[in-house]
Amino acid sequence: MLNRRCNKIESLLIEYLEGSLTIDNSKLVEEHIINCSSCNNVYQDCKLTFEVLKKESSYSIPQNYFSNLPALIQNKISTKKIKFTFPIFSFRFSESIAAIFVIGLIPGLYFLLNDSNFEINNNQFNSEAITEVELNENHYSINLNNEYYFTEKDKTVESKLYLQILIPKDSHKEEMALELNDVILDYLLNDLKTKSEYEYIASVY
Amino acid sequence: MSAQDDSELIKQFLAGDEKAFNLLVYRYQERVYWLVRRIVVDHDSANDVVQDVFIKVHSSLKGFKGESSLYTWLYRIALNFSFNELRKRKIRQSFSIEQDEIDIESEDESPEKFVISNEYKKIIEEAIKTLPEKQRKVFILRYYEEMPFNEISKLLKTSVGGLKANYFHALKKIGKYVKSKM
Structure with a gap:
């Protein structure tokens, strides 16, 4: 069952997992999750998320996509302007x-x-x-x-x-x-x- | 020569200089593209959305009051357009016309590593799809865009505390989903 301490630990977990928590607060989190199964489960879920995110492959994009994109956008803008000759x-x-x-x-x-x-x-x-x-x-x-x-x-x-x-x-x-x-x-x-x-x-x- | 700041480029564009607009596109296209791509997943849709975002910016810059940074404004438009694209896709799917497509292409990885990392990607994409819109936005902006919570707060007009809670719930849900698939 979640108590006040659990709420406090939950609020620190993100920074703990991102590695931006102070040493004192990190100790606090570690001590708590060893003894609290509920928070430990939450911690494990979040940790797993970060682990899998690190392993996922990156997206591929066509070669020279970003070199060509501004021209494509300009082209669309000009086309749109021409089409405005219709009602x-x-x-x-x-x-x-x-x-x-x-x-x-x-x-x-x-x-x-x-x-x-x-x-x-x-x-x-x-x-x-x-x-x-x-x-x-x-x-x-x-x-x-x-x-x-x-x-x-x-x-x-x-x-x-x-x-x-x-x-x-x-x-x-x-x-x-x-x-x-x-x-x-x-x-x-x-x-x-x-x-x-x-x-x-x-x-x- | 130092890079011109956004407000100078906007002024030049509003005075009729299209090159200034192109410079803005060059400056922001990658960030906007990756944000959109994370949401809509496939390249073709991302390409369409990104073009629409910049066309919208082109036609709306006159009304840009500079109350937020151009970057925040652009991100807001990109988020709205991306989620609109998802809604349209849902409707098209309800007419059984198209399937959700994910284009994953091999690059420099070994075949085994490629299969595994793509498997992870697929699971993560599925997990992200299960998140409510708000949590999805916060997760993508925080994790993939590495945006500080105070900036996300300006963008989504939500308190930092609320955003942290959203992010936390998103992490938990993704973790649970991943666990169920492994």
Whole structure:
């Protein structure tokens, strides 16, 4: 059973194991763990952790990774800037914001995607597209960020589609996957009126 | 030439000098990468998260008030992004689309030593996964990043006493897990 002395020893154990405890306090710990089986067990567990940590192998990384990383980041930043030439609606979503903006955005997107200059070449749902999932009181709020290819006046433009979908919490997992697909396909087919049970926001840039 | 401090580089960047931002990336990329890698484990995810962290920093530096050091701010973003990545992974797994992958590659060790140390690594990774988020953060920052408790305290906005308790519980749990696997 833990007593006050045990609590005191526990508070010293980390520094003891890290080797940063004073000699006097180290003696205190050693004397106690010899006589207290409970603290001795805790000490053995922590000691084992340090021993195994010392033996674990290090991670490997590709050669020249750190030399190339800044350029990769700059490249992504520049790409992002170029993509902003498309209309953009970017939100840090919350349920209330979603409810406010959904009405205004959809017609705009409908118009955008119905524009004869645009044609979607890739409408495959990609699970990698899920960027954020929050479980709220009554639903999952799922943010998607999917890459699409648009053809604009014979020029293929890589673009991205943002969607936020609110799916009832009690949906079964398989149903959720199907619903995600349905919502995206509906969105791509511009058939937005039939899905009144869902709320979703989309943006393209 | 002495190295410019972070605040000078931030000023230059905000005045339009992209090279100053690159210098900040060079300065912090390794520390951020290893922190992220310890959390998300595989290199590809770590690479994505690290890039996202710096892109976020690039777009948010204007709002950086300098109340904490840039390093603390960066670590906070990196921690949030890394744990978000884990949450996303959990959801993707619930759609049965991807498995947890751990990329372990051999380097200069003998095959036997490599197998043993990788076995330890695997057990430690599994053990770390069983920790609650807070304990996991504290453990990684303290053990792998060797960060003093007072710095972790600023980063996670938790008292040093509370952090020590978290670290202690994490060590105990990992030890118990390791014992059960050996």
